[in-house]
Amino acid sequence: MAAPKRKEKPLNSLIAGTISGAVEGFATYPTEFVKTRAQFAVASGSKPPGPIEIVRTTLAQNGVRGLYSGCSALVVGNAAKAGVRFLSYDSIKLAVADKTTGQLSLPRSILAGFIAGISEGLFAVTPSEAIKTRLIEDGRKPKAERRYHGLFSGSAQILREEGLAGVYRGLGPTMIRQGANSAVRLTTYSTLRGIATKDGRKTSSVETFGMGAIAGIVTVYCTMPLDVVKTRMQSAEASKNYTGTLNCAVTMFKNEGLRRFWKGTTPRLTRLILSGGIVFTIYENTLALLDKTEQVAKEKVAEVKTHS
Template identity: 30%
Template sequence: MKQEDGGAKAQTQGNPNSALKAAIPPYMKAISGSLGGIVEASCLQPIDVIKTRLQLDRSGNYKGIAHCGTTIARTEGVRALWKGLTPFATHLTLKYALRMGSNAVFQSVFKDPKSGKISNQGRLLSGFGAGVLEALAIVTPFEVVKIRLQQQRGLSPELLKYKGPVHCARMIVREEGILGLWAGAAPTVMRNGTNQAAMFTAKNSFDILLWSKHEGDGKVLLPWQSMISGFLAGTAGPICTGPFDVVKTRLMAQSREGGELKYKGMIHAIRTIYSEEGLRALWKGLLPRLMRIPPGQAIMWTVADQIIGLYERRHLKVAEL
């Protein structure tokens, strides 16, 4: 009898059609994402600094990723590679908390009330909604501050316009108004919405395809399995959204100091960059993005999957067949 019960339980856990008595609450998704964001930011900040400098380089000062990194370290000090870490880490922590939590809420809306399943279309819409929400609430103002700090050259405080993240935010509001913190909001919304729609859908698909892991089945992926799924899920977005990211960076970096703005908006920026610098310029910084985002997703999902998996094993019961 015990053997039969154990076999039934194992069969149920391995069955993707099995139902759960309870779902993973959004707050657990938010916690797992925020902790993953802290680890990711600490590891990958230098790559983000290099990406920003390459995207802002109009005169060809940097010959590539390695040259950019060594030039920054040689002329400004190694610490310059961690410029903007405070807003970047805070931004990632809050962003992932909002992203994971809101995605879980949106998915609950799109789930079929009878089967409890969610379609791929529902996953895409949930991911897009989470991306739009994080772009407007968190990503845009934090990235404006981060990019303004990263574009400054040197480490001597007396030579820098912005002395730190709080001072930077205050200066922007004073000189450009509160909306200055939302410069580049349109391309940020497009970039993040598209990225998260692809990422959440791809992560779920890779988990099922590679490891036969279904959300809520009680199975906890090994860290290296989460890293592979997260890395693969994080590759498509940067390629598709490269122009939005370049335009976002240019719009966020410019200020009204000294005259008119060069770029009037997202479409104008795309046209101007294309006419002045060519089509390839719209994908500037793609390689460092690919060096940062997929590994970043690998790190974040490794942490998040372990936390969510622990919750599943302790608190969720797989229903009897």
């Protein structure tokens, strides 16, 4: 017999998603930093350095703090995007689930994930990643030539000089990537979780981490080209080099070949394996904690009413 469908409360989904996104963003940021640096090296025509070389060079020049250049933007954005993602997905899947069984078919799960990804891309990911990308790009310059000095001053400067267009650069490819990411990631995780809980049992944190990690692996290989194009389109030089997202993809293919669309796969793979495990584990445990807290509160209220 299929396990009963969970009915997460919107506020709980938002809280659990926000917390899991913030923790995951900080824990895995160095891999995002390495991935972005590798993609910029290719874009500038330089020989692409390996992940170890990027880490070694960054540590030598800027210390451990260098690996967290642009981190604030991503952590804040990650918290927001995870909150929006889970709020959207949990709300959408309740609306499109089979009315009789309460289960999601594969097409409906993919649709719910894609819409959730589009939502997070619009409201959270594009601004945070555009700023993060610019901060990392600026951090490659000598200190005397850097234009941005942190998340808030950098964001304010971009807004002053370029308006909202500056922080929404790359909106199209970002929304497409997030839609594809969430469709693949959430559908993979939901499918695996459905199999694991089909007899009604609860999964352990280790099982949840493993399912999240597998979802991350599948997501990376399916959506990496979209991530590479998104990074190129958020570069400060994007408007000079490309006329649009499609032109960017075509130009990359002509000049750099098909393999370049998977540049940065190793650090992104590392990140999404950890990301998937961390996000879903913290999300599930936070939901359980919130449910338990609410249940205890209800019992106390009932006890007070009984004795009054």
